[in-house]
Amino acid sequence: MKILVAVKRVVDYNVKVRPKSDGTDVDIANVKMSINPFCEIAVEEAVRLKEKGVATEIIAISMGPKQAQEQVRTALALGADRGILVESDEDLQPLAIAKMLKAIVEKESPDLVILGKQAIDGDNNQTGQMLGALTSMPQGTFASEVNVADGRVSVTREIDGGLQTVNLSLPAIVTTDLRLNEPRYASLPNIMKAKRKPMDTFTPEDLGVDATPRVKTLSVEPPAERKAGIKVADVAELVDKLKNEAKVI
Amino acid sequence: MSILVIAEHDNASIKGATLNTVAAAAAIGGEIDVLVAGANCGVAAEAAAKIAGVSKVISADNAVYEHQLAENVALLIADLGKGYSHILAPATTNGKNNLPRAAALLDVQAISDIISVESADTFKRPVYAGNVIATVQSGDAIKVLTVRTTAFDPVAAEGGSASVEAIDGSHNAGNSEFVGEELAKSDRPELTAASIIVSGGRGMQNGENFEMLYKVADKLGAAVGASRAAVDAGFVPNDMQVGQTGKIVAPDLYVAVGISGAIQHLAGMKDSKVIVAINKDEDAPIFQVADYGLVADLFDAVPELDAAL
Numbered sequence: 001m002k003i004l005v006a007v008k009r010v011v012d013y014n015v016k017v018r019p020k021s022d023g024t025d026v027d028i029a030n031v032k033m034s035i036n037p038f039c040e041i042a043v044e045e046a047v048r049l050k051e052k053g054v055a056t057e058i059i060a061i062s063m064g065p066k067q068a069q070e071q072v073r074t075a076l077a078l079g080a081d082r083g084i085l086v087e088s089d090e091d092l093q094p095l096a097i098a099k100m101l102k103a104i105v106e107k108e109s110p111d112l113v114i115l116g117k118q119a120i121d122g123d124n125n126q127t128g129q130m131l132g133a134l135t136s137m138p139q140g141t142f143a144s145e146v147n148v149a150d151g152r153v154s155v156t157r158e159i160d161g162g163l164q165t166v167n168l169s170l171p172a173i174v175t176t177d178l179r180l181n182e183p184r185y186a187s188l189p190n191i192m193k194a195k196r197k198p199m200d201t202f203t204p205e206d207l208g209v210d211a212t213p214r215v216k217t218l219s220v221e222p223p224a225e226r227k228a229g230i231k232v233a234d235v236a237e238l239v240d241k242l243k244n245e246a247k248v249i
Numbered sequence: 250m251s252i253l254v255i256a257e258h259d260n261a262s263i264k265g266a267t268l269n270t271v272a273a274a275a276a277i278g279g280e281i282d283v284l285v286a287g288a289n290c291g292v293a294a295e296a297a298a299k300i301a302g303v304s305k306v307i308s309a310d311n312a313v314y315e316h317q318l319a320e321n322v323a324l325l326i327a328d329l330g331k332g333y334s335h336i337l338a339p340a341t342t343n344g345k346n347n348l349p350r351a352a353a354l355l356d357v358q359a360i361s362d363i364i365s366v367e368s369a370d371t372f373k374r375p376v377y378a379g380n381v382i383a384t385v386q387s388g389d390a391i392k393v394l395t396v397r398t399t400a401f402d403p404v405a406a407e408g409g410s411a412s413v414e415a416i417d418g419s420h421n422a423g424n425s426e427f428v429g430e431e432l433a434k435s436d437r438p439e440l441t442a443a444s445i446i447v448s449g450g451r452g453m454q455n456g457e458n459f460e461m462l463y464k465v466a467d468k469l470g471a472a473v474g475a476s477r478a479a480v481d482a483g484f485v486p487n488d489m490q491v492g493q494t495g496k497i498v499a500p501d502l503y504v505a506v507g508i509s510g511a512i513q514h515l516a517g518m519k520d521s522k523v524i525v526a527i528n529k530d531e532d533a534p535i536f537q538v539a540d541y542g543l544v545a546d547l548f549d550a551v552p553e554l555d556a557a558l
Binding site: 011013016017018019026093094095096098117118120121122123124125126127129130131132133134136137138139141142144154157158159160161162163164165166167168169172177178179213214215216217218219220221222223226229230231232234235236238239241242246248249 | 316318319320323327341342343345346347348349350351352353354356357358359360361362371375376377378379380381382383384385386387388389422424425426427428429430431432433441445469477480481486487488493494496501502512513519522523524525531536538539540541542543544545550553554557558
């Protein structure tokens with residue numbers, strides 16, 4: 001079984017992003033970039049399926065600027081077998097990304113496509129679902145458990161009220177939630193080995209996709225600041241403030 | 250302008266998130282229709298018809314929609330949605346699962362988690378865990394939006410008198426099956442609907458210690474939430490998680506106990522009206538957003554709070 005796993009290059013989760021002073025965009029010059037945490041979980045799940053003998057080949061794909069090849073290399077160091085980079089300096093939005101993934105799915109015919117449920121920059125939570133629509137594949141989103149057996153995949157999903165399990169025919173799409181697994185760290189020998197693994201590069205045009213953004217960002221601003229609060233000395237003062245000042249209890 | 254709102258419901262009743270979504274639709278302006286897709290969902294459709302400001306309820310009552318499987322529901326939404334200028338759903342796990350799939354079927358770049366309506370095609374939404382608010386403009390003919398429910402005050406659940414139109418037929422993709430659900434059962438209010446929330450973090454140390462929070466919550470009529478750290482550590486189940494990737498809440502009072510205040514947690518609760526933080530680390534970032542901070546060991550403070558209420 002072949003698995004396609006998508007990884008996104010994003011601002012590291014420890015960086016607090018701020019708008020540029022002119023409010024046109026966020027200021028991400030010289031900040032640390034990493035693989036999106038949910039995508040790391042997607043790679044780990046693919047590698048575990050290979051270690052269990054369920055999967056035979058893992059292809060890692062990223063889309064973005066030339067530097068996104070670093071995130072593909074990270075996925076290769078974690079255990080993917082080969083990489084694909086779709087290089088574009090465009091602001092790639094979920095629909096365009098899903099269209100490009102569809103083109104790759106048609107070339108590679110994976111049995112399972114695993115993606116993060118959302119990227120921590122745009123917080124869109126759309127790409128996996130959109131790929132499902134475009135390929136007519138079923139989707140197990142927000143997965144906390146994945147089991148492949150008898151040509152089907154069973155996915156336990158984190159939903160508002162608790163957990164839901166669905167059973168999907170293959171090929172299928174899985175998007176990862178936080179508790180699907182704990183990703184490993186890449187070992188130094190594996191990082192060295194990853195440098196020699198093959199990586200193909202395409203452009204959106206090669207894949208026949210118009211990646212022009214459909215949604216335009218007009219401006220960005222910081223969120224409304226909360227006014228500074230006070231420290232209370234003890235529980236009695238806290239209860240008094242909540243009753244008589246804030247009047248919330 | 251004609252707007253289709255996808256109802257959040259459990260076949261027997263309409264969930265509150267639907268009312269916030271209708272409010273967002275009203276802010277756009279125009280005729281508002283509500284789709285209730287389910288099985289044996291007649292009662293929910295009748296309830297939807299009473300929502301203030303709704304023109305028509307479309308009831309798609311068929312076994313294939315019973316569990317809101319995205320493969321089927323997205324086909325239905327895309328089919329019906331062609332005739333509308335806007336399609337809105339609450340940014341619940343259902344809305345997030347179904348709506349982007351429907352949007353792609355319509356060749357539309359959806360916009361997630363809107364927090365305000367600037368005009369019929371321009372909306373504000375949080376990005377980067379809420380550290381930045383972006384104003385975005387859709388260039389698509391149909392606007393497909395999920396709505397952050399905490400950002401819109403709900404419309405009245407009663408007072409409307411919409412017609413209910415039942416539609417026949419079914420969209421069955423045939424590639425997914427519902428197996429089962431484990432839903433949390435609690436007598437406490439739902440997190441997203443509660444006016445008071447008491448939340449615990451890593452500082453709670455284990456699941457048993459959450460009993461202290463349940464006792465305080467019951468005195469306040471509050472829901473109980475948790476940080477990601479507490480959920481990851483297995484203290485409490487995932488449906489209690491508040492944060493960027495968990496539930497987004499904005500109650501009148503949010504009490505954060507033993508929560509340090511990672512940006513991913515703040516993203517889920519910083520729009521609460523009053524925030525209380527109880528933490529023994531006076532440098533914890535949670536104090537930067539707290540209206541009332543108490544630097545204390547929670548194992549002393551929470552029982553005291555319990556006694557004082």
